Amino acid sequence: MNRIDAKFKELKEKGVPAFIPFITAGDPDLDATRKLILEFDRRGADMIELGVPYSDPIADGPVIQSSYYRALSSGIKFSDILDLVRDIRKESEIPIVSMISQSILFKYGHKEFVKSAINAGLDGATIPDLPIEEAEGIIETGELEDFKIACFIAPTTTDDRVDLIVKKSQGFLYYISVVGITGSKNELNKVITTNIQKIKKATRLPVALGFGISTPEQARIAGRVADGVIVGSAIVREIEKHIDQDCSALVNEVGAFVGELVTSTKNQN
Amino acid sequence: MKTITDNNMNIAEAFYGQNVPDKSGHFGEYGGKFVPETLMPALEQLEREYLIAKDDPKFNEELKYYLSEYVGRPSPLYYARRLTEKLNGPKIYLKREDLNHTGAHKINNTMGQVLLAIRMGKKRIIAETGAGQHGVATATAAAMFGLECDVYMGEEDIRRQSLNVFRMKLLGANVVPVKTGSRTLKDATNEALRDWMSSVVNTHYIIGSVVGPHPYPVMVRDFQIVIGQEMREQIQSAEGRLPDYIIACVGGGSNAIGAFYPFIDDKDVKLIGVEAGGLGYDVGQHASTLSSGEKGVLHGSLSYVLQDDDGQTSPVHSISAGLDYPGVGPEHSYLKDIHRADYVSVTDDEAVDAFSMCARLEGIIPALEASHAIAYMVKFAPTVDKDKIIVLNLSGSGDKDSFEVAGKLGIDL
Ligand SMILES: Cc1ncc(COP(=O)(O)O)c(C=O)c1O
Numbered sequence: 001m002n003r004i005d006a007k008f009k010e011l012k013e014k015g016v017p018a019f020i021p022f023i024t025a026g027d028p029d030l031d032a033t034r035k036l037i038l039e040f041d042r043r044g045a046d047m048i049e050l051g052v053p054y055s056d057p058i059a060d061g062p063v064i065q066s067s068y069y070r071a072l073s074s075g076i077k078f079s080d081i082l083d084l085v086r087d088i089r090k091e092s093e094i095p096i097v098s099m100i101s102q103s104i105l106f107k108y109g110h111k112e113f114v115k116s117a118i119n120a121g122l123d124g125a126t127i128p129d130l131p132i133e134e135a136e137g138i139i140e141t142g143e144l145e146d147f148k149i150a151c152f153i154a155p156t157t158t159d160d161r162v163d164l165i166v167k168k169s170q171g172f173l174y175y176i177s178v179v180g181i182t183g184s185k186n187e188l189n190k191v192i193t194t195n196i197q198k199i200k201k202a203t204r205l206p207v208a209l210g211f212g213i214s215t216p217e218q219a220r221i222a223g224r225v226a227d228g229v230i231v232g233s234a235i236v237r238e239i240e241k242h243i244d245q246d247c248s249a250l251v252n253e254v255g256a257f258v259g260e261l262v263t264s265t266k267n268q269n
Numbered sequence: 270m271k272t273i274t275d276n277n278m279n280i281a282e283a284f285y286g287q288n289v290p291d292k293s294g295h296f297g298e299y300g301g302k303f304v305p306e307t308l309m310p311a312l313e314q315l316e317r318e319y320l321i322a323k324d325d326p327k328f329n330e331e332l333k334y335y336l337s338e339y340v341g342r343p344s345p346l347y348y349a350r351r352l353t354e355k356l357n358g359p360k361i362y363l364k365r366e367d368l369n370h371t372g373a374h375k376i377n378n379t380m381g382q383v384l385l386a387i388r389m390g391k392k393r394i395i396a397e398t399g400a401g402q403h404g405v406a407t408a409t410a411a412a413m414f415g416l417e418c419d420v421y422m423g424e425e426d427i428r429r430q431s432l433n434v435f436r437m438k439l440l441g442a443n444v445v446p447v448k449t450g451s452r453t454l455k456d457a458t459n460e461a462l463r464d465w466m467s468s469v470v471n472t473h474y475i476i477g478s479v480v481g482p483h484p485y486p487v488m489v490r491d492f493q494i495v496i497g498q499e500m501r502e503q504i505q506s507a508e509g510r511l512p513d514y515i516i517a518c519v520g521g522g523s524n525a526i527g528a529f530y531p532f533i534d535d536k537d538v539k540l541i542g543v544e545a546g547g548l549g550y551d552v553g554q555h556a557s558t559l560s561s562g563e564k565g566v567l568h569g570s571l572s573y574v575l576q577d578d579d580g581q582t583s584p585v586h587s588i589s590a591g592l593d594y595p596g597v598g599p600e601h602s603y604l605k606d607i608h609r610a611d612y613v614s615v616t617d618d619e620a621v622d623a624f625s626m627c628a629r630l631e632g633i634i635p636a637l638e639a640s641h642a643i644a645y646m647v648k649f650a651p652t653v654d655k656d657k658i659i660v661l662n663l664s665g666s667g668d669k670d671s672f673e674v675a676g677k678l679g680i681d682l
Pocket of ligand 1: 373375401402478479518521523525592636638664666
């Protein structure tokens with residue numbers, strides 16, 4: 001079974017949400033990324049969202065964009081990132097879903113991309129600039145190879161698009177909460193709650209909530225309705241903060257932050 | 270004067286074949302929508318509203334009114350006698366888009382899109398700009414209709430187009446400096462798209478060229494084909510026939526497609542797009558996307574792109590900020606592949622020579638962008654028979670480029 005499916009199944013049985021940290025491959029360098037992922041695994045993260053740096057991202061905020069520039073300044077290629085995953089697989093079975101721009105994916109072609117990604121040990125991909133209408137090819141290839149192409153739903157997504165997306169998405173659904181998730185009383189925004197409940201009625205796929213979650217408390221609140229909680233910018237900002245320290249200090253500091261996020265997400269009582 | 274409803278919008282169907290572009294904006298394999306899910310509803314709304322507006326006589330009346338009374342259309346088609354004599358080839362006509370209000374063709378598009386934004390009830394306008402011409406045109410239209418306006422502009426472009434930055438500010442727009450990446454047009458486009466993702470509810474994004482996700486390439490083209498429509502009538506009345514060649518510079522490709530499109534079905538009219546050859550052929554030295562790029566995805570559509578093997582955008586260079594862009598409109602990629610238009614490039618130096626030549630021979634200071642088209646014509650015209658006719662789209666005025674060219678010529682202003 002695909003590692004993503006297996007993980008969500010296991011967590012469903014336990015009745016706890018998944019915690020999914022995002023980091024950019026190669027930020028600040030590939031060795032640090034490897035150590036960070038292993039550390040996140042050790043600290044109880046359930047899955048990794050691994051960003052493939054791209055020169056002209058439009059779907060990501062400024063914090064993640066800066067991390068892409070840091071990573072690309074060392075000249076890393078997608079093939080280096082595949083080698084990184086291959087290395088990690090020697091030590092860890094944590095599910096890894098790549099986040100990759102269609103600009104990069106298009107260069108490889110979807111068949112070649114899926115083949116080499118599986119070969120390296122990746123379990124799936126999210127493609128933030130590929131709406132469902134343009135995604136047929138990659139989704140078909142993914143289905144054939146049991147490689148999960150997880151699709152996005154936004155608060156602005158219309159009902160008929162939601163229907164289309166839940167039918168096609170694989171592994172999980174990625175709900176993007178663009179405007180932040182908590183209201184004044186630190187309760188989950190009502191629109192998001194209703195939307196996620198609506199989505200869950202329409203599909204058995206797990207729904208992960210991401211974008212704009214930055215504190216352990218917010219992660220816990222998100223975990224109340226969502227099956228998975230994704231934190232990106234806050235972790236990348238933490239990396240940025242400790243970037244001048246040596247690698248093991250950086251891994252420790254960022255690992256501790258992820259540890260807090262894990263604990264808080266899982267503590268739903 | 271004609272606007273969208275009067276134009277036969279199916280003009281190119283016979284040539285392109287049916288279903289080009291298809292309903293989701295694909296010209297063959299090019300075009301489409303490659304944007305985050307967050308933007309999809311906004312693009313769908315825009316497309317819906319645009320399709321209604323374009324067939325609404327009221328919208329067209331209004332657009333026509335502003336294009337004639339405010340922009341000053343139709344722009345003249347001027348017989349360039351001294352250029353013709355100097356190059357000793359075909360008769361040369363210049364389509365004077367530099368005489369439009371704000372000094373370039375860009376305002377044809379911003380007028381249309383601002384009227385559309387008002388129809389959609391959007392109170393805020395954002396735009397990206399390279400040379401600043403599109404930014405000025407957007408700020409102008411926004412000022413005239415009392416809309417809030419933020420223009421994203423790369424720091425490098427702010428430096429080399431300081432005059433336009435000042436103009437935008439005078440017009441009440443907020444110029445947002447972009448410090449990421451190469452600090453030029455492509456980065457300004459990223460930032461504008463990102464702004465739009467979190468502001469779609471009250472904001473309309475006016476893209477300045479025939480690039481970006483569907484419906485922009487089609488919509489911006491439709492707002493620019495007034496150029497070619499007028500050319501057609503004007504050359505018919507001046508010469509009693511269509512031209513043999515149409516030459517236009519290509520950055521994103523909006524002035525070129527505006528000039529080309531009404532002639533697409535006339536196979537005897539050769540269409541030539543001129544890109545920025547910069548300093549030479551090496552990566553990072555030029556911005557000749559169609560001449561030396563490959564298929565790829567950038568800023569929401571599939572088209573020719575200058576990028577490396579890994580899909581990362583390559584650095585580009587042009588002396589002209591309006592051509593300094595690693596992408597190009599999907600319709601041009603299609604026109605290239607079906608061999609309906611040819612794309613060539615000229616260097617920075619050739620463009621600067623043409624800039625001076627046009628000024629001295631015709632008393633017209635052309636934009637550096639348009640100077641690229643002129644530079645190609647300077648090489649090409651002497652090889653063509655005298656009984657032929659060239660129409661060159663002079664997309665804008667070179668007032669904005671005085672500092673840049675003076676610097677290049679070693680003169681301190
Ligand atoms: C005068 C002028 N011509 C041409 C261009 C290039 O754009 P496009 O290829 O869309 O016409 C610009 C862009 O700023 C411009 O200002």
